Amino acid sequence: MHKVLLLVVSLAASWAYPIDYGTQLTPAIVKEDPAAYPKYHFEYGVKDDQTGDIKEQAEERDGDVVKGEYSLIEPDGTLRKVQYQDDGKSGFNAIVTRGHSTHPAPKKVAVPVPVPLLYHH
Known part of the structure; x- marks a missing residue:
């Protein structure tokens, strides 16, 4: 048992390394990657007649300038359209x-009219 303990202690000592507490850390310098220029365009749409979920969106970005629009059919059937942009200077603006x-026009429902019963004596 002592041989195994001695082996473990010697292995642990061989894996240990001195720590230099005098080492000073310097902050990393982050350089922007010119290949990471923010530029994209996307668009999508949904049209589900069964649920009434109808919407579209398109957006594009070129550097600090973002432009886009989206539209949707609200639950009351109203079309809402939002056009937005942010030029990187004046903030987010939306119309x-x-x-x-x-x-839809309300459906006409036939309402039964009670018929009076005539009694003869």
Whole structure:
């Protein structure tokens, strides 16, 4: 048992290394990668007639300038459209427009009219 303990202690000592507490850390210098210029374009749309989920979005970015728009059909049938942009200087600006609701005309439901019963004596 002592031989095994001695072996473990000697292995542990061989893996140990001195720590230099006098080493000073210097902050890392981060350089921007010119290949990482922010530029993209995307768009998507959903049209699910069963659930009524209808929406679209498109956006593009070129450097600090972001432009885009999205639209959706709200639960009351109104079309909402939002156009937005951020030029990197004046902040985020959006223009929101709403159309008129497009509720379908209410269905006419036949209501039964009670017929009076005539009693003869």
